[in-house]
Amino acid sequence: MATSVLSRQLSENGALIERHWQELSSRRRLYTTLGLSILALTLFASLWFANDSNAGKFVDRLPHFFDFVGDLMPRDAMEIGRALLDLPSPYDDGSFKYNYPEGRLYLTDGVYIPEYVHKMLETVNIAIFSTVLGVFFGFILCFLAARNLMPNPWIRGGVRRLMEVLRAFPEVVIAGFFLAILSLGPIPAIAAVSIHTIGALGKLFFEVVENADMKPEEGLRAVGANWIERVWFGIVPQVMPNFVSYFLLRLEINVRASTIIGAVGGGGIGELLRLSIGQGHQAKTLAIVLLLFATIFAVDQFSAWLRRRLVGDQAFELAQ
């Protein structure tokens, strides 16, 4: 009704525009409603499906939602420190739950590294080592995948597909495959994490290379430098800061990834955490979670600080 009143006051053209606007906005409203109801429907269907195929039902298990808080409550606050540093506990009743000194790594007779610190170092070292490996191969591959350095579309396309496959292949499968061939230990985790890193970093690297300034490369080409010299002296100095920045970014991700791979059989702190949560060892679990939290936080902060120094604030735009 309001429209008809309005349109009577408008000129002929104005009324036309008004009508079009009305049509458009009602169509828009229809689309929004449709879209939202489809989303809601999918959501409810998904929830029903998830609930139906779950071991425990949502409503029955909801009171247990915050059980993990209870899983993290040790008998007293000092227990966390004892679990972390492998000191004997006053509650020691011979069970594994309170047997903290077990697992100490003795350097000499009196000096030892606590078990969790040792395993955490192992996990961080897996992350660093596989990131270094990934950077090495990603560095070699990225120049072959960049449009401005590799005119041959077959090599370029092949290298890019290879990177995609390495990136998309589930890490857990690579770890499982190497676990089957090698004995238990950190090497399957290294293989899985570094293979994924080659694919992920290779892609980021060649995008940086494609955005590089080609003038130094042209200058070198003019004086007759070969391909390797052109890349090494013309491109590498330009892209190096960005490469290092991506290396650090990947390091943050890989610390988390190597923890997870550890939990599914790759050793390190992840496995201990899984076991500790499964057996309900509150103090141990909390000690590991805090250690993990602190490590991840420290690595993140260190890498953010270094990246900001290397490439300035654009390091954080690149990350997205």
Next chain:
Amino acid sequence: MTASTKPSVLEMEAIAARHAHLLQSSSKKGLKQMLIGGGVVFYLVFSWWFFSIGHVLANANWGIAGTYLADWVSYEVRPEIAIAPDGTMAVSYQRNSPLGKNPNPQWVMLDKQEVTRTVEARSATTPAQKPKASSSFNFMAPNAALGAGGTTEQAATTTRTEQVVTRAVVTYDRATRIEIANKLVTATHAGESLTMKVDGADRVTAQTPLPRWATQKRPGEKVTLSFGFTGWAEIEGDEVSIRNRFFGWANFLFDTNSPYFGKSYGEVASLILSGDRIEPTRSNLSLAWDNILYNAEWQHLDVWTKMLQTVVMAFVGTLFASFIAFPLCFLAARNITPSRVTNQLVKRFFDFLRSVDMFIWALFFTRAFGPGPLAGISAIFFTDTGTLGKLYSEALENIDDKQREGVKSVGAAPIAVQRFGVLPQVLPVFASQALYFWESNTRSATIIGAVGAGGIGLKLWEAMRTNSDWENVAYMVLLILMVVFVFDSISNACRSRLMGGKAH
């Protein structure tokens, strides 16, 4: 021309004298590079020792790696030919052979003969079932009743007439074959041939020198023949074990119990379209569909359900996370909520959720909800509330203030200022971020599934741990890659529409 552009030696020296600092590379810089290079090399050597990589690689079972890799895309058929002291033979197949209950493949040619004789309790026609070579082909459904293999168990001490095999010829491919007759085994591969004498009990004697593809550890012991990808064979005194490898996935649609087993696509199609009902209670089409879904070896229905769980986990988790992060990010943004205390509190809360990591949440919620997608949903929800909240509040802090001021200046209520001054700027960014995380969570949901949080991850992990279901692993990996690719494309298309082509 070149001569004129090339400076003389004198000129060169003059130039070098004028710009001495350019030609001398800075010793500090050189030292720094040396130190970095040396540090990296030292670290690599240290890690090599720390993880004892050399030792592990040397002890690895590389031979089995090739078999496992071949298992991804091929399967083995394993006839066992038992040889009695009198030279007669009996052929049996692995339990749950991919060839079905009564395998009689073309590539195994048998000459049979009727003989009448007195058999004792342990005769040659009932080959002693050796447990070692049992197939694990059907591991994923160990209870699927596929019936016993082709052996006939007869243990009475009677005189009877029976069929025995007097000559067997196994053809692997054109260049490779094994012929067994009169306790003489002749293997031919790549133009060379090897003849071995077996005694029907425990001794194998090679009559001709062993070619490269044959190995025997000690005289009289078993001989192993490896023919590369096409398979291998083991010759013992009383038994020849054949492993013939075929390319492809065996019985991908119908397992050996299905009435459609062993039929060509044309036969199946004509049965479905116009054949008589195999089971009177339902149509052939529904029977075929049912047989495919409940295929005991490939478990299509279960795999698809688990895959759907993974997708649902990522979808619901990300959606809920963005619902919760949406109101909270307004509290965290400096320019929207002026209170520094509230900003910092909400931001630290986001940091906490993010840093605890999806994997730790997954472990906790698996304990709360039991294994299944609910744990995965909760884990993704907790982590992504942190991540999305952080990204959303950063997006809010970067908005253009002019729109907000404009709306404020005409006297709008605070809610209306947000709705018309802020939301139109950030909503596409919010939606795009949510889509991106939905896509990347589809990938990471696989791995948290492996610790028990539902979805295909656990099934994948279990299939791998048995070391014999690599073809199922390949199937699931292919499925995951396909699904991830599809969702990548959908999410990329949506994002580039939302952001007007700036999403990447």
